[in-house]
Amino acid sequence: xxxxxxxxxxxxxxxxxxxxxxxxxxxxxxxxxxxxxxxxxxxxxxxxxxxxxxxxxxxxxxxxxxxxxxxxxxxxxxxxxxxxxxxxxxxxxxxxxxxxxxxxxxxxxxxxxxxxxxxxxxxxxxxxxxxxxxxxxxxxxxxxxxxxxxxxxxxxxxxxxxxxxxxxxxxxxxxxxxxxxxxxxxxxxxxxxxxxxxxxxxxxxxxxxxxxxxxxxxxxxxxxxxxxxxxxxxxxxxxxxxxxxxxxxxxxxxxxxxxxxxxxxxxxxxxxxxxxxxxxxxxxxxxxxxxxxxxxxxxxxxxxxxxxxxxxxxxxxxxxxxxxxxxxxxx
Amino acid sequence: xxxxxxxxxxxxxxxxxxxxxxxxxxxxxxxxxxxxxxxxxxxxxxxxxxxxxxxxxxxxxxxxxxxxxxxxxxxxxxxxxxxxxxxxxxxxxxxxxxxxxxxxxxxxxxxxxxxxxxxxxxxxxxxxxxxxxxxxxxxxxxxxxxxxxxxxxxxxxxxxxxxxxxxxxxxxxxxxxxxxxxxxxxxxxxxxxxxxxxxxxxxxxxxxxxxxxxxxxxxxxxxxxxxxxxxxxxxxxxxxxxxxxxxxxxxxxxxxxxxxxxxxxxxxxxxxxxxxxxxxxxxxxxxxxxxxxxxxxxxxxxxxxxxxxxxxxxxxxxxxxxxxxxxxxxxxxxxxxxxxxxxxxxxxxxxxxxxxxxxxxxxxxxxxxxxxxxxxxxxxxxxxxxxxxxxxxxxxxxxxxxxxxxxxxxxxxxxxxxxxxxxxxxxxxxxxxxxxxxxxxxxxxxxxxxxxxxxxxxxxxxxxxxxxxxxxxxxxxxxxxxxxxxxxxxxxxxxxxxxxxxxxxxxxxxxxxxxxxxxxxxxxxxxxxxxxxxxxx
Numbered sequence: 056x057x058x059x060x061x062x063x064x065x066x067x068x069x070x071x072x073x074x075x076x077x078x079x080x081x082x083x084x085x086x087x088x089x090x091x092x093x094x095x096x097x098x099x100x101x102x103x104x105x106x107x108x109x110x111x112x113x114x115x116x117x118x119x120x121x122x123x124x125x126x127x128x129x130x131x132x133x134x135x136x137x138x139x140x141x142x143x144x145x146x147x148x149x150x151x152x153x154x155x156x157x158x159x160x161x162x163x164x165x166x167x168x169x170x171x172x173x174x175x176x177x178x179x180x181x182x183x184x185x186x187x188x189x190x191x192x193x194x195x196x197x198x199x200x201x202x203x204x205x206x207x208x209x210x211x212x213x214x215x216x217x218x219x220x221x222x223x224x225x226x227x228x229x230x231x232x233x234x235x236x237x238x239x240x241x242x243x244x245x246x247x248x249x250x251x252x253x254x255x256x257x258x259x260x261x262x263x264x265x266x267x268x269x270x271x272x273x274x275x276x277x278x279x280x281x282x283x284x285x286x287x288x289x290x291x292x293x294x295x296x297x298x299x300x301x302x303x304x305x306x307x308x309x310x311x312x313x314x315x316x317x318x319x320x321x322x323x324x325x326x327x328x329x330x331x332x333x334x335x336x337x338x339x340x341x342x343x344x345x346x347x348x349x350x351x352x353x354x355x356x357x358x359x360x361x362x363x364x365x366x367x368x369x370x371x372x373x374x375x376x377x378x379x380x381x382x383x384x385x386x
Numbered sequence: 387x388x389x390x391x392x393x394x395x396x397x398x399x400x401x402x403x404x405x406x407x408x409x410x411x412x413x414x415x416x417x418x419x420x421x422x423x424x425x426x427x428x429x430x431x432x433x434x435x436x437x438x439x440x441x442x443x444x445x446x447x448x449x450x451x452x453x454x455x456x457x458x459x460x461x462x463x464x465x466x467x468x469x470x471x472x473x474x475x476x477x478x479x480x481x482x483x484x485x486x487x488x489x490x491x492x493x494x495x496x497x498x499x500x501x502x503x504x505x506x507x508x509x510x511x512x513x514x515x516x517x518x519x520x521x522x523x524x525x526x527x528x529x530x531x532x533x534x535x536x537x538x539x540x541x542x543x544x545x546x547x548x549x550x551x552x553x554x555x556x557x558x559x560x561x562x563x564x565x566x567x568x569x570x571x572x573x574x575x576x577x578x579x580x581x582x583x584x585x586x587x588x589x590x591x592x593x594x595x596x597x598x599x600x601x602x603x604x605x606x607x608x609x610x611x612x613x614x615x616x617x618x619x620x621x622x623x624x625x626x627x628x629x630x631x632x633x634x635x636x637x638x639x640x641x642x643x644x645x646x647x648x649x650x651x652x653x654x655x656x657x658x659x660x661x662x663x664x665x666x667x668x669x670x671x672x673x674x675x676x677x678x679x680x681x682x683x684x685x686x687x688x689x690x691x692x693x694x695x696x697x698x699x700x701x702x703x704x705x706x707x708x709x710x711x712x713x714x715x716x717x718x719x720x721x722x723x724x725x726x727x728x729x730x731x732x733x734x735x736x737x738x739x740x741x742x743x744x745x746x747x748x749x750x751x752x753x754x755x756x757x758x759x760x761x762x763x764x765x766x767x768x769x770x771x772x773x774x775x776x777x778x779x780x781x782x783x784x785x786x787x788x789x790x791x792x793x794x795x796x797x798x799x800x801x802x803x804x805x806x807x808x809x810x811x812x813x814x815x816x817x818x819x820x821x822x823x824x825x826x827x828x829x830x831x832x833x834x835x836x837x838x839x840x841x842x843x844x845x846x847x848x849x850x851x852x853x854x855x856x857x858x859x860x861x862x863x864x865x866x867x868x869x870x871x872x873x874x875x876x877x878x879x880x881x882x883x884x885x886x887x888x889x890x891x892x893x894x895x896x897x898x899x900x901x902x903x904x905x906x907x908x909x910x911x912x913x914x915x916x917x918x919x920x921x922x923x
Contacts, residue, residue: 102800102804102807103801103803103804103806103807104806104807107803107806107807107809108803108806108807109451109527109528110452110527110528111451111452111453111528111806112806112809112819112820112821113452113528113531113821113834114531114833114834114839115527115530115531116523116530116531116534118523118530119523119527119530119531121523122523122524122527123527126524154444154445155444155445155585155586155603156444156445156450156582156584156585157585157586157587161586161587162603165586165602166604221634221635221638224634224635224638225638228638228642229638229641229642232642235644236635236638236639236642236644237628237630237635237639237644238605238606238628239605327631327632328632328634328635329635330604330605330628330629330630330631330632330635331605332602332603332604332605333604336604336631337604340442340444340604343801343802343803343804344444344803345803
């Protein structure tokens with residue numbers, strides 16, 4: 056009988072976990088629905104004319120114009136068009152890109168690899184450099200190295216990514232020709248090689264934010280009562296630091312999750328500069344062209360990824376902090 | 387174009403001479419700090435060339451997307467019944483001969499060795515089918531307008547196609563070239579892809595010297611030479627067209643040596659491109675027209691005096707020579723001199739076009755016209771597309787001049803997609819018109835800007851009848867005479883204010899030569915015009 060106790064506790068905890076997850080996912084679905092409506096409205100209201108985009112600056116016959124208006128239901132009321140799209144999307148049909156005359160899923164599938172690889176590479180670079188620098192900065196607060204790291208972060212934060220991208224190209228593709236100047240590469244290894252400079256351009260800004268967040272979090276923990284108490288107990292400096300770092304993990308992970316969502320937006324600029332076929336450039340071209348099926352699908356995909364990252368970050372608190380675990384799972 | 391490929395064997399010797407001549411001309415154009423490079427055809431083959439386009443193509447079929455870059459790409463992959471040579475004159479393409487037994491009938495004889503890139507012979511039915519698709523508003527929204535006078539197309543023999551038009555239309559033959567509206571493809575291929583051709587999945591099938599082997603929008607198109615073309619085998623085995631939208635990246639890629647040929651070098655970067663070691667820039671009039679458009683539905687642009695005042699406030703000479711650094715020629719009319727090529731050479735054409743009444747730069751006159759109109763010191767906006775920074779420079783110059791006559795002009799850059807929607811929208815009274823003619827037909831641009839349903843909302847039965855008369859004229863000179871009357875009508879009423887005829891600037895690595903560099907070169911099978919160059923001794 057006594058053995059049953061923890062089992063029933065565990066099953067209760069997992070039930071709570073499943074319920075929490077289910078509520079969060081339901082929330083995500085509502086948000087996605089709202090985003091889909093907002094995006095549709097914004098693209099609909101934005102200046103520009105799909106007919107002119109398709110026909111270009113040249114004379115056109117009234118039949119061709121009527122044909123296009125009919126084909127893309129441009130004369131239907133706004134809500135009818137949105138609901139048509141929504142109904143199809145709910146059945147998994149995201150339609151055909153007006154600009155590319157290719158199914159939206161194919162258009163996304165051919166580009167998603169580049170963008171995912173670029174975002175992950177940039178994230179790994181940013182985290183691998185910024186977190187250790189942030190910790191070092193905090194540990195050496197006020198010293199010369201702290202000031203140097205902070206200045207570096209300021210530089211990364213204030214340099215616009217397109218300017219940084221051009222600078223990187225000039226230095227590492229032109230003056231010291233190590234990396235290629237543009238394009239996506241022919242095979243996986245070549246692609247990775249092509250992604251290094253774009254990833255650095257993308258990582259600089261977000262790495263700087265992460266460095267600042269890490270520094271602030273570690274600094275706060277180093278000045279906390281717990282650390283003072285640990286020191287008073289005579290623990291070694293290494294052990295004290297371990298305690299501080301463990302407590303600082305939650306804000307750092309939150310920061311890391313946040314910057315991962317920034318990366319997705321940053322790909323638009325970087326992909327254009329490096330002529331990389333990815334989702335960022337696809338989204339940009341599609342917004343300008345008023346290619347609603349693609350804009351809707353890419354926006355929702357990005358929103359869903361951000362939502363999943365946020366949930367994963369929240370779940371990580373359970374693993375990282377026993378206090379959160381106890382509080383959340385015993386409600 | 388491509389005279390050397392029309393009769394290849396007899397032209398080989400001439401090609402080498404032309405190459406040297408072209409190289410001399412280009413070195414004269416290039417200027418800059420480098421010593422002029424004299425190039426000659428080494429006769430060697432080129433394994434692969436990288437060509438940079440300044441923007442991506444979304445679809446390769448010109449009936450679906452018809453930007454100037456689409457035409458450049460399609461021209462070396464697909465052919466029409468006729469082609470256009472370096473001087474703008476018709477030459478055989480898929481048809482080796484044709485007759486016009488009456489002004490509304492055309493009989494074409496297909497060449498016996500015409501083959502698609504998959505090896506199948508071209509049947510007259512394929513030509514008829516391609517033409518019908520090109521004229522269909524649903525299948526080909528971009529080209530259908532140009533074939534609106536098509537009445538019927540029929541296969542009338544093993545190698546014969548007969549095409550009839552609803553009325554005599556002098557521009558019709560131009561539209562049967564790949565620079566116009568007709569790119570012949572195979573009916574079987576079209577049906578296999580349910581008409582969705584030119585996409586990343588279906589690619590493109592034509593009869594030209596290169597076939598498309600790969601297409602990734604926002605990335606690249608790969609072309610491979612074929613031995614199915616009726617002309618001489620091109621020297622370059624593979625052409626990879628990379629889409630590099632950022633102008634700085636494009637320049638860096640060329641400086642690094644990654645790019646062999648670049649289209650549409652921006653005017654503001656021309657000097658930097660000129661300095662690239664081992665390369666050169668060449669420029670040529672590109673059949674484009676830039677002018678001011680006045681929407682007569684919008685006040686105060688309904689007043690001819692206001693329009694004339696604005697036209698007189700634009701200093702065309704200063705803009706063309708200084709701001710455009712000579713990469714633009716003062717336009718005296720909407721028609722370009724090159725579009726008169728079927729009847730007049732360049733000098734004669736320029737002389738004729740200068741006879742059209744001009745709005746000379748005169749701020750005193752502009753002030754007087756504004757007072758006369760009673761419009762007073764009004765405010766207007768002039769937008770320009772982000773892809774045409776030179777239009778922005780010209781707009782700023784105009785705004786400065788207008789300030790002196792009491793008109794406030796705000797200048798704003800907008801994305802090209804947004805700009806397209808402003809043309810003739812009934813809200814923007816003053817706009818730019820920036821038009822790339824592909825056919826080089828003299829009525830292509832002025833028909834659009836002065837004829838029926840023009841974006842200026844200028845209504846004139848006289849303009850319509852002049853265009854009809856021009857369309858019915860059998861002799862090119864008579865036709866041009868009618869079109870000059872149309873230009874006069876436009877100028878007298880200041881319907882449009884022509885500003886400059888554009889030039890395209892291209893970059894070539896010195897390892898690549900181009901036999902004939904003319905406004906029409908890249909609107910024909912240009913892959914055959916490129917050769918492996920070496921410095922002449």
